[in-house]
Amino acid sequence: MNYYTLLDEVKQYVTTFFHTHANDKLVYHNLVHTENVVNAAIEIGNHYRLNDLDYFIVVTAAWFHDIGYYTEPARHEEKGAEEAAVFLNRKGVDATTVETVANCIRATRLPQNPQTLLEKIVADADLFHLGTAKFAELNKVIRREFIELHNIDISKEEWRNKTIRLLETHQYHTDYCRLLLNDTKAKHLEKLKAKAAEKNPEQKNTVPVSPIPQPPTTKTKLTPLIQEEPDEKGKRKNSRPDRGIETMFRITSANHQRLSDMADSKAHIMISVNSIIISVLLSVLLKNLEQFPQYTIPAMTLLTISLVTIVFSILATRPNIPSGTFTQTDINEKRVNLLFFGNFFRMSMDEYTSGMLQMMDDRDFLYRSLIKDVYSQGVVLGTKYRRLRISYNVFMYGLIVSVIAFSIAAIVTQ
Template sequence: MNDILKETDDFILQLFKEKLPNTFVYHNYTHTKRVYKSINEIIEDSQIDVKDATILRLAALLHDAGYIETREGHEEVSARIAKEFLESKDVAKDTIEGVMKCILATKFTRAPEDKMEEMIKDADSSHFGKDYFEEASDFLRQELKSQDVKKYSPSDWRDENIKVLVEKHQFYSEYALKNWQKQKEENLVDLLKSKKKEKKKLKKEDIKAQLKMKYKDASPDRGIQTFYRTALKNHIKLSDIADTKANILLSVNAIIISVTLANLFSKFDTNPYLVWPTAVFVLSSAVTMILAVIATRPNVTRGEFTKEDVINKSVNLTFFGNFHKMELSEYQWAIEELLKDRDYIYSSMTKDLYFLGKVLDRKYRILRVTYTIFVIGTVLSIFAFGLSFGMADITVEEVTKLVTPEV
């Protein structure tokens, strides 16, 4: 009988090597030898004769041969392959029938009818009661995925294993119940702990996300911060616009004065009627430039504060003009005091907004007057030039000659 076992082992190894697809990472020769080892453990602890032991060993070696043709119903194909092979080796008919019966008993949904079927079923599912259960189980998941049977996520596969261990699988033989059941229960406990841990983690993350969302939507601090951020941004932008407008007026009027002085002053002796319109023109431009400078001129601040100012919360530490003359250590102390008091922070920001608004009000008021003077001065200058040219009875050609630079 040892010869037939050796020949069967060689046969199944060669069969899988030649015909079993590489996607079978679980149901392969390694799994077959694992089942063979498990059935030997059961046989050595059981009181069965040599013939039955040989039947069980042959069934263990041949029970997955049908995977070379099909996954569904592979047990029937395995039984047929086993019959054809054993007949070719002149194995006794009753032994062949026993092997085929045991192979068909490995169907997961089939209940065993006798002790031999119990033994072979326990050997086939022995990995449930082994310490390598997790590794073997993951190989089966990868096999199902690679063959497009079904794709399980790690958590779904864990839940499927829990369901199988609790509801669908059981050991039957005395040896399996005595030696593998305890490890099976430990494997189940590990799965349940993993599920509980993941559930707790997901719940914690969900609570955290809800609190974060609630904080975003309902937190008054967030709304206050948004208000100050937006208001300060708008104030600074308006201040930049005012400075730009003032710079434009400065540049334009500087050009006007330069051109006027260069082209008209040298002609006052021969053209005295140009004096008054030129004076109006230059004067309005000069006033415009002066007001534009005043609008953008920075105010001088004392740049100092006292400890009493900080304690009384009367100094605005967000504006550089209030601390630029202070020592670093004194400023750091003041900021630390500021950060300890939330109300003081908001009060300082409010003061900053208020005084920025006052500065903007001053700038835009002066700019309004500046633009008004610029427009009025320009209009008056045009009328003055027109009136002077009319009184002097000068032609268009002569006007062009007067304002055109000499080469």
């Protein structure tokens, strides 16, 4: 089954549904919100490198997750699951996949309690906005929709308290969203609590400004790279990287690593396939060229194409190791990136430790090293993918030329 073609049909169906079931009261849970959730689900799904089926399940659930608001708002998750099931059954999707999509939609019901990775992705995508800069604007729209749907004139203060309770109890379920969104969500909560205390001073002690409780995780707790130190005036000087910047570097490096792994995998495929082709040519065809001389040129062409393809695939994955040393001058002038093993693997432990401590004491040096590390990864990736592209192009066009040459040779001998 072509899941990407089916996803286009899902998008068309849901989009048409929203256009034909217009409801002026639904100023938030509409096509725009659904598209935002779909985009968030795609972003999270791409991070986890889902296979075609899982990607289809997540994106389909995102498209259908709020469609029930237009028929039965009180149980819209269940109605959305039912609508998705009817559509997918009509398209011949197997029952297991249909049920998985339905469960992902049900996982958006508050309070959220997703069980599988796919359910967690859809649940986090639905509330992705809680940790973005659009939160305040969208929160106002949600309040306006609530008033329209329920004919209740809920005050700003009451709505603010409801929002505070939501932010305090909500937790993102995927590590990706925790790293990317928790800091911003905590700032939103802090701002709302401060405003609530300002509007109602007697609640100042009952609504403390505190960070969002973090869910248990097996990953290492994020800690600042450099601690704060007091300056000469006795004030706290912020000399550590902002956690958002740390998250940016962490996610960027992880994405680069995944892209590098993908490139290595593609190069391995090209090497394996062309090695088989060369083996067959050498063991079968070349031994019989005296009997079939008309195939000499096509055979040599295919052999050359396979050899060039393998060469560029090997070049794409061949490591390039620097000298592995640095000097104190490099440290003082901040020219060396101590985060890359190729710059220090020949140095002693004491020399490397001294350099790292000096780097961690210097905010500018630390930032420059992180930037150099990400940049170096990007340069290596660019070279790797450029050579890999040449390898694929040579193989694709060379295979076409070889097949044409073999066909002409076969026709000529008839």
